[in-house]
Amino acid sequence: MVKADMRKxxxxxxxxxxxERIYRVLDLKEKVLVLDCVKKTxxxxxxxxxxxxxxxxxxxxxxxxxxxxxxxxxxSRKTAYQRYNKYPCDLLxxxxxxxxxxxxxxxxxxxxxxxDSSSSIIWSLRDVLSQMKQKPKMIFMENVAAILNKKHKHxxxxxxxxxxxxxxxxxxxxxxxxxxxxxxHRERVYILCTLxxxxxxxxxxxxxxxxxxxxxxxxxxxxxxxxxxxxKAGFISRGMRDDKPYPIRVHNPSKCDKAFTISTRSGSRNYxxxxxxxxxxxxxxxxxxxxxxxxxxxDLKAIEDMNIRKLTPDExxxxxxxxxxxxxxxKDFTPNEIYKLTGNSIVVPVLIGVFN
Numbered sequence: 582m583v584k585a586d587m588r589k590x591x592x593x594x595x596x597x598x599x600x601e602r603i604y605r606v607l608d609l610k611e612k613v614l615v616l617d618c619v620k621k622t623x624x625x626x627x628x629x630x631x632x633x634x635x636x637x638x639x640x641x642x643x644x645x646x647x648x649x650x651x652x653x654x655x656x657s658r659k660t661a662y663q664r665y666n667k668y669p670c671d672l673l674x675x676x677x678x679x680x681x682x683x684x685x686x687x688x689x690x691x692x693x694x695x696x697d698s699s700s701s702i703i704w705s706l707r708d709v710l711s712q713m714k715q716k717p718k719m720i721f722m723e724n725v726a727a728i729l730n731k732k733h734k735h736x737x738x739x740x741x742x743x744x745x746x747x748x749x750x751x752x753x754x755x756x757x758x759x760x761x762x763x764x765x766h767r768e769r770v771y772i773l774c775t776l777x778x779x780x781x782x783x784x785x786x787x788x789x790x791x792x793x794x795x796x797x798x799x800x801x802x803x804x805x806x807x808x809x810x811x812x813k814a815g816f817i818s819r820g821m822r823d824d825k826p827y828p829i830r831v832h833n834p835s836k837c838d839k840a841f842t843i844s845t846r847s848g849s850r851n852y853x854x855x856x857x858x859x860x861x862x863x864x865x866x867x868x869x870x871x872x873x874x875x876x877x878x879x880d881l882k883a884i885e886d887m888n889i890r891k892l893t894p895d896e897x898x899x900x901x902x903x904x905x906x907x908x909x910x911x912k913d914f915t916p917n918e919i920y921k922l923t924g925n926s927i928v929v930p931v932l933i934g935v936f937n
Contacts, residue, residue: 582633603617604635678700706720721772755769762902797900823871844924845920
C-alpha cells in the first residue's frame with residue numbers, strides 16, 4: 582500500500598518477515614505509527630516501505646482486534662504510545678523473551694535485529710528511545726545465561742554497542758539465585774545500563790545458602806501433583822534408552838539441597854523438578870537412567886511402584902522468593918498459570934540484591 586492510500590484508524594494486513602501481521606494505523610507522519618493487533622505489543626513507528634506490501638483489512642472480520650483498540654478510547658488511547666513521554670523516566674525495564682535464546686529450544690533463532698523471532702523484540706528499544714523526549718536514567722534487562730554463549734554473544738555485543746551509542750554505560754553479570762538465599766539453581770544474566778556515566782556498579786556478593794529445597798517442600802501435597810502411571814512410564818522409558826538416554830531427575834524429599842531451574846511447564850519435561858514420595862537413597866537426587874540407577878543402587882521396580890510428583894504451585898512461588906502475603910494474591914490463579922508466571926519471572930531476592 583502506498584503512502585497516499587493510508588489513513589488513521591485503518592487496518593492493514595500483510596507479512597512482515599515470515600509471519601502475518603494485522604496492524605491498526607494510529608498516526609501518520611514521516612513514519613507510520615502502528616499497533617500490532619495480533620501480538621498486542623506497544624505501538625511502534627514503521628517506514629512506509631516496510632508496510633508497502635500490506636493491504637487494507639476488512640473491519641467486519643476483525644471483531645477481536647477492534648475490541649482491543651476500542652478498549653483504548655479516550656485519554657488512554659491518545660497516550661498509548663506517548664505515556665513514557667509524559668513524565669521523566671528514571672528506570673526503564675526492558676526484559677525480553679528468552680524462547681529463542683534458551684538452550685532448551687533446539688530451534689532457537691536467536692535475537693538478531695530483523696530476525697523473525699520473539700526474542701528480537703528487544704530491538705524495538707530503538708523505537709522506544711527515539712520517541713522519548715528524555716531518555717531514562719537507567720535501563721534494566723534480564724535473560725537466560727545462554728545469551729553469553731558463542732551462538733548469541735555477537736548479537737549481545739551489537740546490542741551493547743547500540744546502547745553505548747545512545748549514551749549508556751553497560752554492565753552485565755551472570756548470577757545464580759542459589760547464591761542469594763533461594764534454594765534454586767537459576768542462572769540469569771542481569772544487564773544494567775546507566776545514562777552518561779560509569780557508576781562503578783558492583784553486583785551483590787554471594788551469601789551462604791541457609792534454606793534447602795527440602796525446607797520448602799510441602800508436608801502433605803495434593804495427590805493431583807503426582808505423575809500419572811502413563812506419564813511416569815514415559816519419563817522412565819526415555820531415561821532408560823541406550824541410544825539417547827534422557828533421564829528424569831528426582832529429588833529425595835528430606836535430603837535435597839537445591840531445585841533445578843523452574844520452567845514454565847513444571848513437571849512436563851524430564852529435566853524438571855520431581856520429588857519422590859519418600860527417600861530411596863542417600864544421594865540428594867538420582868537420575869532415573871541405567872547409569873544413574875547403578876550409581877545410586879536403586880532398583881527400577883522401587884521407582885515404578887513409588888509415587889513421584891512435580892513441584893506444587895506454592896513451592897514454585899517460594900522458590901522464586903515470593904513471601905506468603907504475595908503468594909496469597911495469586912490464590913485464584915490456576916496451577917498452570919502459576920507455573921507459567923514463576924517460570925517466566927525473576928527471583929525476587931536477586932532483583933532486590935542487584936538494586937540495593
